[in-house]
Amino acid sequence: MLDLVLRGGRVVTASSVDVVDVGIAGGEIVALGGHMGEAATEIDCSGALVGPGFVDVHTHVREPGQEWKEDIASASRAAVAGGYTAIVAMPNTDPAIDSGPVARFVVERGSDVGLLHVAAAGAITAGREGTRLAHLDDLWDAGVRMFTDDGDAVADAAMMRRALEYIGDRGGVLAQHAVDPSLGAGAMHEGWVSSRLGLAGIPAVAETTVVARDLLLVAETGCRYHVQHVAAAGTIELIAAAKDRGLPVTAEVTPHHLTFDHTAVLGTTDPVYKMMPPLREPDDVAAVRDALRAGVIDMVATDHAPHADHEKDVPFEEAPNGVTGLEWAAAAVNAAAELDERTFFAAMSVAPARLAGLVDHGRYPAVGVPANLVVFDPATTWVPSRTMSRSQNSPYLGRPLTGAVRATVVGGEVVWDAGGHDDAA
Amino acid sequence: MRTLLGTEDLDRSSLDGLLDDAEAFLEVLDRPIPKVPALRGRTVATMFFEPSTRTRLSFERAAKALSADTLSFSPGTSSLSKGESLKDTVQTIAAMGADLMVVRHRAVGAPARVAEWTGLPVVNGGDGAHQHPTQALLDALTIRRAKGALDGLRIAIVGDIAHSRVARSDVFAFATLGADVVLVAPRTLLPVDLTGWPCEVSTDLDAVLSDLDVVYLLRVQTERGGASVFPSLREYLRRFGLTRDRFARLRPDAVVLHPGPMNRGVEIEAAVADDPRALVLDQVTNGVAARMAVLFHLLGGADA
Numbered sequence: 236m237l238d239l240v241l242r243g244g245r246v247v248t249a250s251s252v253d254v255v256d257v258g259i260a261g262g263e264i265v266a267l268g269g270h271m272g273e274a275a276t277e278i279d280c281s282g283a284l285v286g287p288g289f290v291d292v293h294t295h296v297r298e299p300g301q302e303w304k305e306d307i308a309s310a311s312r313a314a315v316a317g318g319y320t321a322i323v324a325m326p327n328t329d330p331a332i333d334s335g336p337v338a339r340f341v342v343e344r345g346s347d348v349g350l351l352h353v354a355a356a357g358a359i360t361a362g363r364e365g366t367r368l369a370h371l372d373d374l375w376d377a378g379v380r381m382f383t384d385d386g387d388a389v390a391d392a393a394m395m396r397r398a399l400e401y402i403g404d405r406g407g408v409l410a411q412h413a414v415d416p417s418l419g420a421g422a423m424h425e426g427w428v429s430s431r432l433g434l435a436g437i438p439a440v441a442e443t444t445v446v447a448r449d450l451l452l453v454a455e456t457g458c459r460y461h462v463q464h465v466a467a468a469g470t471i472e473l474i475a476a477a478k479d480r481g482l483p484v485t486a487e488v489t490p491h492h493l494t495f496d497h498t499a500v501l502g503t504t505d506p507v508y509k510m511m512p513p514l515r516e517p518d519d520v521a522a523v524r525d526a527l528r529a530g531v532i533d534m535v536a537t538d539h540a541p542h543a544d545h546e547k548d549v550p551f552e553e554a555p556n557g558v559t560g561l562e563w564a565a566a567a568v569n570a571a572a573e574l575d576e577r578t579f580f581a582a583m584s585v586a587p588a589r590l591a592g593l594v595d596h597g598r599y600p601a602v603g604v605p606a607n608l609v610v611f612d613p614a615t616t617w618v619p620s621r622t623m624s625r626s627q628n629s630p631y632l633g634r635p636l637t638g639a640v641r642a643t644v645v646g647g648e649v650v651w652d653a654g655g656h657d658d659a660a
Numbered sequence: 661m662r663t664l665l666g667t668e669d670l671d672r673s674s675l676d677g678l679l680d681d682a683e684a685f686l687e688v689l690d691r692p693i694p695k696v697p698a699l700r701g702r703t704v705a706t707m708f709f710e711p712s713t714r715t716r717l718s719f720e721r722a723a724k725a726l727s728a729d730t731l732s733f734s735p736g737t738s739s740l741s742k743g744e745s746l747k748d749t750v751q752t753i754a755a756m757g758a759d760l761m762v763v764r765h766r767a768v769g770a771p772a773r774v775a776e777w778t779g780l781p782v783v784n785g786g787d788g789a790h791q792h793p794t795q796a797l798l799d800a801l802t803i804r805r806a807k808g809a810l811d812g813l814r815i816a817i818v819g820d821i822a823h824s825r826v827a828r829s830d831v832f833a834f835a836t837l838g839a840d841v842v843l844v845a846p847r848t849l850l851p852v853d854l855t856g857w858p859c860e861v862s863t864d865l866d867a868v869l870s871d872l873d874v875v876y877l878l879r880v881q882t883e884r885g886g887a888s889v890f891p892s893l894r895e896y897l898r899r900f901g902l903t904r905d906r907f908a909r910l911r912p913d914a915v916v917l918h919p920g921p922m923n924r925g926v927e928i929e930a931a932v933a934d935d936p937r938a939l940v941l942d943q944v945t946n947g948v949a950a951r952m953a954v955l956f957h958l959l960g961g962a963d964a
Contacts, residue, residue, distance in 0.1 A: 425852055425853075426853050427853040427855035430822075430852055430853045431856065431857075432790055433768055433791075433824075433825060433828055438852075502772075503772050503773065504772065548745070548747055549773075550767030551767065553767055
């Protein structure tokens with residue numbers, strides 16, 4: 236008997252979208268096709284898409300060091316509720332993931348929790364301080380394939396060049412938080428809203444100047460380069476030109492940059508709209524949507540950044556940057572970007588798994604493929620009223636969303652079943 | 661009116677009403693016993709999270725002239741230094757029985773958050789570089805008393821517009837009252853995008869000088885920003901300061917305003933500051949009356 240059958244969903248495979256059943260046993264897909272016999276567990280997938288589980292290459296799990304915001308267990312629960320089967324933990328923990336033991340700790344905690352695959356990104360520089368290289372070889376040996384000082388850019392050009400050379404040699408990916416610190420010291424996007432509010436602005440060139448410089452260094456070193464959370468239209472032009480030249484470049488966009496613009500800060504200057512990079516202009520929002528549709532931006536990443544109420548319940552300028560997003564990312568993308576099924580799963584699952592080197596994830600359903608899958612209903616409208624995260628700094632809470640994760644399957648096990656939760660579809 | 665957080669949303673009739681009341685309160689302040697019982701039994705808390713003497717004293721003088729009681733908060737002596745949050749601090753003072761809060765804070769939007777957290781009427785006493793609405797009222801009152809009305813007047817606001825809450829409040833209030841406003845500053849002291857601002861912009865003070873009715877000089881805020889936004893104070897005076905030479909080229913009936921405290925020799929030469937057409941001390945007196953009008957409106961004197 237099968238362990239699990241996903242019954243009657245629109246299954247997005249490498250070549251087609253068909254209404255079929257997915258039969259799972261021993262952690263793998265063992266059959267795809269017409270009506271299958273009984274299984275120990277069945278999930279009704281009618282009306283929903285069945286595809287490769289989502290992969291987030293940009294999650295702040297806050298453990299070790301800031302467990303009052305989030306920990307690996309709560310991040311895992313939020314992730315599987317959002318349809319994720321794998322996440323990559325950002326290294327801005329305390330201590331930073333800049334050494335082998337810290338990377339191993341995060342990955343082992345993830346497997347102890349056991350809900351989904353937790354990978355670790357490593358810091359580029361020791362302590363993310365930008366002055367000397369982190370223990371890149373130890374990190375590599377601990378399984379790290381993606382390196383970033385996320386939260387801070389590698390601002391120093393010589394350091395960036397050295398990191399691209401060293402990580403390029405090993406075949407790793409260097410991911411850049413592209414905000415120049417000297418131009419990026421403001422609280423929100425520099426534009427008419429910041430001018431009206433008297434808030435110090437972060438101009439779009441804070442992002443584009445970093446990416447432009449980096450691309451020149453990438454052309455010289457050949458290292459794989461990934462632009463994190465693209466927010467400015469000008470960055471897209473740079474990435475498109477680099478891809479045309481054949482440079483090994485990828486880019487991500489967050490759900491919130493696909494959804495909101497800087498006018499969200501008007502009114503009560505609510506810090507739930509404070510993040511880095513900042514929400515930019517409606518033209519930038521349109522540009523990142525178009526770029527995701529066109530594949531210039533390869534993937535969605537949440538930049539899930541939990542902060543406790545007492546940290547966000549302060550005036551805008553004093554609040555930390557970041558919003559949570561794992562649970563609602565797919566719905567937000569579904570509503571904002573209007574992607575066809577294949578582009579949706581390419582952006583949410585396939586491209587991020589490839590970037591992070593997660594060979595068992597982001598694979599279209601086929602016989603013999605590990606059963607890391609999501610059942611996503613793109614038509615259901617609902618209003619999230621609570622969160623699995625330890626923090627609730629999300630602009631999506633209390634806001635109607637279209638698209639709901641019905642179930643998440645990791646290694647053949649159902650790790651999330653919305654049927655058991657009354658506020659989900 | 662429930663709160664006064666800025667001037668952008670104040671319409672002509674609200675502004676005229678506040679200014680009319682302020683004129684009436686000026687008359688009260690001129691009496692032998694400068695006090696009316698309008699807000700007897702009400703408590704006004706002045707919550708100044710940023711150092712300020714003149715604005716806090718002006719609000720407290722206004723509250724007392726209306727017979728309100730005052731609670732005065734300043735950060736130096738408070739539990740803020742013990743790590744108490746802004747939210748806890750204002751909720752604590754609210755629980756003591758404040759009926760209204762005047763909030764000054766270096767963070768933009770802090771007064772709006774305080775209004776949310778306490779449910780009390782809040783007057784913005786200055787939030788970062790955002791708004792300082794009672795300053796705009798006292799400025800408008802001063803101009804109105806000097807020139808009869810603001811309609812059709814040409815007013816230049818000169819200086820660090822980018823970092824000025826006074827400029828942001830004045831531009832909208834003056835324009836709503838019918839004035840023709842021009843901002844004068846080097847580009848490094850102008851906000852990057854003036855979409856929706858009812859004013860013109862010039863980088864050349866000398867070019868606009870001769871047809872001005874009012875010159876409003878902003879203080880050069882050497883303590884703000886830190887970054888170098890103009891080459892030197894000497895060059896600032898030469899290009900944007902109101903020197904005796906420039907003052908002499910103004911129309912003979914033009915007046916000069918400054919929110920204080922003045923940097924003599926930077927944005928204004930001493931001889932100009934001491935000229936009778938510099939209305940700086942009138943602004944201070946008018947400030948008390950303007951704040952009385954605001955407190956009276958927000959606390960609904962008739963209900964007291």
